Amino acid sequence: MGGVKLYGSPMSTCTARVLLCLEEVGAEYELVPVSTLTGEQKSPAHLARNPFGQIPALEDGDLMLFESRAISRYVLRKYQASGADLLKEENFAESALVDVWLEAEAQQYNPAIQPIIFQFFVVPKRFGVSPDQAIIDSSLEKLKKMLEVYEVRLSKSKYLAGDFFSLADLSHFPYTKYFMATPYASVFESYPHVKAWWDDITSRPAFKKVAASMHGS
Secondary structure, eight states: OOOEEEEEOTTSHHHHHHHHHHHHHTOOEEEEEOOTTTTGGGSHHHHTTOTTSOSOEEEETTEEEESHHHHHHHHHHHTGGGSOOSSOTTSHHHHHHHHHHHHHIIIIIHHHHHHHHIIIIIIIIIIOSOOOHHHHHHHHHHHHHHHHHHHHHHTTSSSSSSSSOOHHHHTTHHHHHHHTTSTTGGGGGGOHHHHHHHHHHTTSHHHHHHHHHSTTO
């Protein structure tokens, strides 16, 4: 089975999500750099890959995909024979719970944590101004409410969808990895089951490899 091409940047949270999937299944792939700092993602060449002018995009023969969560599912389905079953599609209940916590990550967790990362890392570097502390503080309160829910869930199961590692857990890594490099990382200490879960998933070889390629590692 031939390799695939992933267009993106290892420092991009969405690219990192797909890289994790590729590493977890041991897929052969080529990472083709696309610089968002120079606006390359808006170039005609990349717009042909992703019409929204974002990264990543994945090329597999004649197939071109965008949207990192969709790409992640594709990778995990294509390489399921590797033995890494992160979607649990043969069990309706387990698969549904993976979907539930993937939705929670996309719709609840990310909107709370993303503004903190944007303010702390992106605003000073890209715009040359100080972070808006009011936005950070407000987002931290939202994140704490999310972590309260996660603490209850992870007190009942080792991972989010059950006692098995899945895409639901993996998908939380990119933004949380950056968050743990901010002065606010100690927030996780107040949620022991969440902290134990984080320590567990970040000990995986794929996570260590991808983390090393991300800024702030």
